[in-house]
Amino acid sequence: MKIILPVAGKGTRLRPHTHTKAKSLVHVAGKTVLEHIVSRLLVLDNIELIFITDENGQQIEAYMKEKFPQVECRYIVQKDRLGPAHAVSLAGPHIHEGDDVLVVFNDTIFVTELNRIPKLCADCDGLIYSKEVEDYQRFGVNVLRDGLIIDMVEKPDTPISKLAQVGLYYLKDGRRFMDYIGATIAAGDTVKGEYYLPAVFMRMIHDGARFRAPELDEWLDCGKPETLLETNRYLLRGRHHTHGEVYNSVLIEPVHIAKGAVVRNSILGPDVSIAPGCVIEEAIIKDSIINANSHAKDSILHYSILGDNVSLIGSPRKMSIGDHSVIVMEG
Structure with a gap:
């Protein structure tokens, strides 16, 4: 054929x-x-x-x-x-x-x-x-x-x-x-x-x-x-694969972490794909695709796609918030 x-x-x-x-x-x-x-x-x-x-x-x-x-x-x-x-x-x-x-x-x-x-x-x-x-x-x-x-x-x-x-x-x-x-x-x-x-x-x-x-x-x-x-959501159903290195992190199924990727101190999932060569640190990511050799740190990502060789470095915040406060931080 x-x-x-x-x-x-x-x-x-x-x-x-x-x-x-x-x-x-x-x-x-x-x-x-x-x-x-x-x-x-x-x-x-x-x-x-x-x-x-x-x-x-x-x-x-x-x-x-x-x-x-x-x-x-x-x-x-x-x-x-x-x-x-x-x-x-x-x-x-x-x-x-x-x-x-x-x-x-x-x-x-x-x-x-x-x-x-x-x-x-x-x-x-x-x-x-x-x-x-x-x-x-x-x-x-x-x-x-x-x-x-x-x-x-x-x-x-x-x-x-x-x-x-x-x-x-x-x-x-x-x-x-x-x-x-x-x-x-x-x-x-x-x-x-x-x-x-x-x-x-x-x-x-x-x-x-x-x-x-x-x-x-x-x-x-x-x-x-x-x-x-x-x-990505459909294909990940029932496919929770961790081939990379994961340290001190929470994975909410389904998540795919490719061999060669490193995840530290992060919360991933559900519906997240991490490609080879990626480094994810101090991040919260759901419903997203991170392509090869990208670095995400101190970031919160929802419904996002990062291409190859992307460096996304956020900034952690230190706060002292009193009683009965309402804080809305829109991205």
Whole structure:
């Protein structure tokens, strides 16, 4: 199976955390987003990963060689930002007759059993994974009839469907899929100057292709700071890991402290991830992600994300407060 991973996006919604690194290398729950995704792909047999990158491609390549040296990978640079379908099309020369294709976008971490693909796709041409949502107006949705997709509507005004497309697609005939992307691009079928995959799928459906829309168990958004923290909370459930050094501190589960991190005289948790190389001293931290080699001292952090190599030094206070006082210290 050829697995296409478009990772060329700038990750503007995650700035400043993506100013100097690819958005898929941001940490959540003790791992990078990319590690969470690739680990879920390893249940599949005979895979080749095709990364569509930007100028940060060397970061992705170096990370994959270090973390997943056993996985066959290919790297292609998207020089012109012409949309998701254009990014996927760049893998075309490496998709041959007989290849099946899985397309995985990296804004989200999915929870589903990918080894069920052959069964789910036994009587159709592909799978466009979905998740039922209440705020359907924010997404492109799949419209079904008798279990098959008959239409795709972008940000519908009425609840014609609540099955949001989640950025995970399987095509049984990868070469045919690439040909349809080429036809869509040749026809100039764009939205605001960019090529999108729904136009490709609708072209295929009109020509008789059959697609099902299996639901993910979970769809974990990593595209914005607030959703990254939500995903951190979800992934930490039942995972209280202390691999680093902890001295005279209180840990309120769940907390993930990576090997190489040091925590002293602090209160951490719940829902805190501490990356390798961090030093946490005299701090109170909850519901936060602290990335690699950062130092937090004399600080109180809630709902916070610290990037790599951050130094955050607060100031302890000495107070003498009389009876019946009310002190409000807002940050």
